[in-house]
Amino acid sequence: MSNFWNERFAANEYVYGTEPNVFFKEELKKLPAGKILFPGEGEGRNAVYAAQLGWDVVAFDSSSEGKAKADRLAKSRNVCIDYQVTTYDDADFPDESFDALVLIYTHVSAEKRREYHQKFARFVKPGGCLIVEGFSKEQINNDTGGPKDSSMLWSEAELHGDFASFSDVTIQLLETELDEGEFHAGKAAIIRVVASK
Secondary structure, three states: OHHHHHHHHOOOOOOOOOOOOHHHHHHHOOOOOOEEEEEOOOOOHHHHHHHHOOOEEEEEEOOHHHHHHHHHHHHHOOOOOEEEEOOOOOOOOOOOOEEEEEEEOOOOOHHHHHHHHHHHHHOEEEEEEEEEEEEEHHHHHOOOOOOOOHHHOEOHHHHHHHOOOOEEEEEEEEEEEEEOOOOOEEEEEEEEEEEEO
């Protein structure tokens, strides 16, 4: 999978843009800065934004090309992020060591989704926050981004189960217009989650 993302991120332009995801941006502004984790962070747009707000940022992705672009973006914005090149399987952090966990369009195989989500949830402190945005099952009918395998798209029930260790879980299904680079553009069916632990 890292070869796929290295090829996609090898382009000079930032294929998902350099501005943070709109929903993530709105939610992050509500939180006091702390330590934050970004699995599957790609080219770094969300991690860099968090660093600009004073967060202690840790991010990872399997793509070395993604890291190179994230580091370049961080330098251009005069911030530092701890960006690691590793896989979801190999990523390892102490339990309860982050104040926030952010998953933005981090779709994986149906067989691994629950395992990864529960693994990442363990890294969040009691009282910590979860922010998620991705494609819902209905996105299979759109050609505006995301996996073409419906089992990799998310449902409300799946995410409730995956993040059962969180309380005050709010999940929203909606259609919106995406404008996040060439691969996330146009009408999309998405799902959003905010929760605290």
